[in-house]
Amino acid sequence: MNKFYHILKTLFLFSWSLFVVFPFLWALTTSFKDANAITSGATYIPWVDYEPSTQGWTSLFTTGSQGINIVGPFIDSAAVTLIASLVSLLLGTLAAYGLSRFEYRLGFVKNADITFFFISQRIMPPIVLAIPFFLMLKELGALDTIFGLVLVYVALLLPIAVWVMTDFFAGIPKELDEMAMTDGCSPIGAFFRVILPNSVPGLVVAGMFCLIFGWNDFFFAFTLTFTETQLLPVSIVSLNSSVTPWWSLSAFALISVAPLACVAVIVERYMSRGTMSGAIR
Amino acid sequence: MTPTSTFGVNTMLSSKHFFLLPALLTLIAIIVFPLLFTIRVSFSSWDVFQSGLDYIGGKNYGRVLEDERFWQSLGRLSLLSSISVCLQYTLGFALALAVWKQVRGGRVLRVLFLIPMMTTPVVMSVIWRTVFHESLGPANDILGMFGFGAVPWLSSATGAFISVLIVEVWQWTPFMFLLLLAGLVSLPREPYLAAAIDGAGTLRTFWQVTFPLMAPITIGALIIRLIEASKIMDTVYVLTSGGPGTATETSSYYIYIRGLRDFQIGYSAALSLVYLVIMIVSLTVIAKLLLRLLVGKVG
Numbered sequence: 001m002n003k004f005y006h007i008l009k010t011l012f013l014f015s016w017s018l019f020v021v022f023p024f025l026w027a028l029t030t031s032f033k034d035a036n037a038i039t040s041g042a043t044y045i046p047w048v049d050y051e052p053s054t055q056g057w058t059s060l061f062t063t064g065s066q067g068i069n070i071v072g073p074f075i076d077s078a079a080v081t082l083i084a085s086l087v088s089l090l091l092g093t094l095a096a097y098g099l100s101r102f103e104y105r106l107g108f109v110k111n112a113d114i115t116f117f118f119i120s121q122r123i124m125p126p127i128v129l130a131i132p133f134f135l136m137l138k139e140l141g142a143l144d145t146i147f148g149l150v151l152v153y154v155a156l157l158l159p160i161a162v163w164v165m166t167d168f169f170a171g172i173p174k175e176l177d178e179m180a181m182t183d184g185c186s187p188i189g190a191f192f193r194v195i196l197p198n199s200v201p202g203l204v205v206a207g208m209f210c211l212i213f214g215w216n217d218f219f220f221a222f223t224l225t226f227t228e229t230q231l232l233p234v235s236i237v238s239l240n241s242s243v244t245p246w247w248s249l250s251a252f253a254l255i256s257v258a259p260l261a262c263v264a265v266i267v268e269r270y271m272s273r274g275t276m277s278g279a280i281r
Numbered sequence: 282m283t284p285t286s287t288f289g290v291n292t293m294l295s296s297k298h299f300f301l302l303p304a305l306l307t308l309i310a311i312i313v314f315p316l317l318f319t320i321r322v323s324f325s326s327w328d329v330f331q332s333g334l335d336y337i338g339g340k341n342y343g344r345v346l347e348d349e350r351f352w353q354s355l356g357r358l359s360l361l362s363s364i365s366v367c368l369q370y371t372l373g374f375a376l377a378l379a380v381w382k383q384v385r386g387g388r389v390l391r392v393l394f395l396i397p398m399m400t401t402p403v404v405m406s407v408i409w410r411t412v413f414h415e416s417l418g419p420a421n422d423i424l425g426m427f428g429f430g431a432v433p434w435l436s437s438a439t440g441a442f443i444s445v446l447i448v449e450v451w452q453w454t455p456f457m458f459l460l461l462l463a464g465l466v467s468l469p470r471e472p473y474l475a476a477a478i479d480g481a482g483t484l485r486t487f488w489q490v491t492f493p494l495m496a497p498i499t500i501g502a503l504i505i506r507l508i509e510a511s512k513i514m515d516t517v518y519v520l521t522s523g524g525p526g527t528a529t530e531t532s533s534y535y536i537y538i539r540g541l542r543d544f545q546i547g548y549s550a551a552l553s554l555v556y557l558v559i560m561i562v563s564l565t566v567i568a569k570l571l572l573r574l575l576v577g578k579v580g
Contacts, residue, residue: 005483009379012375012376012379013376013379013380013390016372016376016394017390017393017394019451020393020394020396020397020451021393022412023405023408023409023412023451026408026411026412026419027408030411038417039417041416041417041422042417042418042419042421042422042423044419091303091304091307092304094299094300094301094303094304095300095301095303095304095305097300098297098299098300098301099300099301101300102297102300102301104297104301114301114305117308118304118308121308121312122508122509123508123557123560123561123564124312124316124557125511125512125532125533125553125556125557125560126512126514126533127512127514127533127536127537127540127553127556128316128319128553128554128556128557129312129315129316129319130537130540130541131319131322131540131541131546131549131550131553132314132315132316132318132319132322133315134541135318136314136315136318151311152311154307154311155307155308155311155312158304158307158308159308162304186296187296187297188296188299191300212398212399215401216399216400216401216402218401218402218403218515219514219515223541232401232404233401233403233404233515236403236404236407237403237407237518237519239407246411249407249408249411250408250411252404253404253405253407253408256401256404257399257400257401257404257405260399260400260401261396261399261400263399264392264395264396264399265392267395267399267459268388268391268392268395
């Protein structure tokens with residue numbers, strides 16, 4: 001019976017791993033093909049099945065009509081994601097700390113309701129906000145700019161930061177703040193000098209989720225930017241609609257998912273240490 | 282335990298607001314105002330011909346009620362999200378259980394299993410589209426090696442639906458895996474010792490110990506995924522553009538077409554609000570049901 005389980009488990013893990021890596025391997029091999037190799041049907045192994053070419057990769061770094069420039073979108077994507085994540089993390093951490101340490105009251109609205117208000121924003125389908133965002137940014141002259149996107153992404157990411165950090169602060173004993181305050185720190189000083197340095201694991205988890213959701217968003221970038229600012233997901237989709245140069249498309253895709261694939265390593269480290277579980281409940 | 286003793290009430294009050302207000306005001310400015318604006322727009326006839334906020338009463342809402350294409354998209358969305366979330370949950374739980382105890386290469390597998398959720402859905406959809414290409418893609422090529430005929434992945438209604446499902450499962454099973462494994466790692470040991478002393482087998486231990494202990498995380502994970510799945514549109518846009526016909530058109534995508542392509546601003550605002558309300562109501566009901574079903578079983 002146990003042996004049967006073991007074989008079943010190994011088989012399951014093996015086939016799932018295969019399923020997970022398949023699109024990446026396919027993209028990798030496709031990125032080294034040329035038009036001939038693609039139109040002759042699905043092939044897999046370079047040198048055996050087809051003669052590899054590097055035009056898929058070189059075209060990404062040449063400008064002009066022949067090339068597809070990936071550098072600009074990459075910088076824009078990185079700028080928007082990083083700035084929005086940092087702002088959300090800062091505001092979110094402050095709010096989460098406040099909600100976990102002080103009592104707020106506005107009529108019948110209490111702490112739990114405010115926390116719920118923050119988190120419940122995740123339910124909001126992007127499409128509901130798309131039109132007002134469009135008009136709002138147009139009014140501000142911020143359409144098609146990095147600033148405009150950052151503004152929108154902060155709204156998107158703030159709930160995540162508040163959510164993760166509220167749970168994290170609930171796990172930090174209040175005695176820590178009190179000790180700092182009896183030592184003469186103001187509440188704000190206590191937060192920055194004592195609490196924040198002790199919150200690195202929570203900040204990493206929250207920051208990571210912000211990065212993931214920011215970097216991977218397509219819809220807002222798609223509806224709120226046109227030519228001046230272009231993020232990676234939008235540029236790859238516009239590539240997709242043209243003649244479909246599969247080789248550049250694949251190379252482009254691999255470059256744009258690479259940074260976050262590295263984040264998976266960090267996530268795993270925190271998860272196996274059990275830091276993640278607090279962030280989830 | 283109020284530390285007010287060392288500081289005046291005023292300092293406490295002002296620092297209290299220093300923490301909360303920036304985030305609260307930001308969120309209100311960026312989300313609540315646009316939402317209120319959407320509500321106002323939904324009572325106007327704003328479209329390509331007439332831009333501006335006139336007032337036409339509930340006409341748009343009447344039109345929503347009769348819009349068959351919208352209700353069909355909603356049905357399709359429920360089907361798609363419930364099937365995909367169930368599959369993600371089952372597979373994610375199975376994977377988490379499989380790598381929970383020490384396995385050879387466990388850490389590498391964990392990292393590998395997490396990677397799909399870190400990748401951009403539209404970017405991967407672009408790759409999946411080439412995978413599902415009927416004559417040049419590997420999906421049909423591999424099926425052919427096993428003697429199966431070509432499957433019309435993206436050009437038939439069922440094929441397109443299954444393609445979207447496959448991509449969703451590929452992308453988001455890792456999320457379930459992450460939450461459930463994190464839950465498994467933090468489970469207490471005592472119940473397992475007790476079960477072992479009772480001589481419970483693997484299956485019985487799972488159903489009587491692991492599953493009940495995991496109930497709260499199960500509920501959380503299912504709800505989070507249902508919320509995210511109910512917004513699905515990126516994948517559909519790239520993979521099938523809602524087609525063939527309207528076979529894979531989800532609500533978000535339909536509203537997008539009406540609003541930002543046909544530019545029927547007023548009508549799409551009404552559609553999106555109806556959609557939002559339906560989402561909130563049905564997710565609340567589902568959450569309540571899950572709570573009763575899973576936690577009721579424990580207590």
